[in-house]
Amino acid sequence: MQQLKEANATPHIATPFAQTYFHGTKADLEIGDLIKVGFQSNYENRNLKHVYVAATFHAAMLGAELAAGDGKQRIYLVEATGPVEDDPNVTDKKFPGNPTMSYRSEHPFKVIGEVTVWQGHSAAEISTIKSGLQALRAQGGGGIID
Template identity: 65%
Template sequence: MDTVHETSAPVYNAFSQTFFHGTKADLKIGDFIETGFNSNFVDRKLKHIYLSATLNAAVWGAELALGEGRERIFLVEATGPLEDDPNVTDKKFPGNPTMSYRSLHPFKVIGEVTIWQRHSAEQIKAMIDGLENLKQKGISVIEE
């Protein structure tokens, strides 16, 4: 006969959703990505932090991040609620095809993707030129 053991201790969810975060920041497993630091894309602090469930969106994040650091993609877990990233949903792409989200709560770094394919130099230049064009028109790249 099987015995049932009851416990009041919380059970860790071993199957939490893993997301990607592209950056040039030098992070380690166990670090937290938090608000209050300069953004990857604009020279100001943002109240949200961003992640994606797709590797491609994280690759763009790493490639377009400001700074001189090495482009990196981290596996992260959200520690609080997420919302659709308004910077790429509905206004630019109906729905959320990039599966990009943002949060006010930290993301815990749980790993790093060390092998990934960069976009071509032409694709990156076209994206940077497009973002610069928006900036010149006074259109904010990041909607907070």
């Protein structure tokens, strides 16, 4: 899971002018924590060079629901600490023009809040999505472009 808990983190004051994003995961984080590269991906058994976020709640919700592990599904509100780019995994392959508003960065994202009440997809819907991803991987696709 992409996470880092920092001791004595400086309190963050949100401003109405900062772009915020959502990050769906099963990692247990706190306000002020940084989500950094170098930790195991939520979806593949490897470390990634980027942290992935979305500007839409639905994309983050899927991220939390599809994340590996048995932890609680969580959706964090995060702010970038450096440059952000379109996520080529969706913009180049599935949805030209980035309608999912999915992004990534080599720089950390700072946790500024958590969405604690939300209703996800049904178990049947998640099963269908996971089956589709497995079929894509079996055909040699679906890996994360990092």
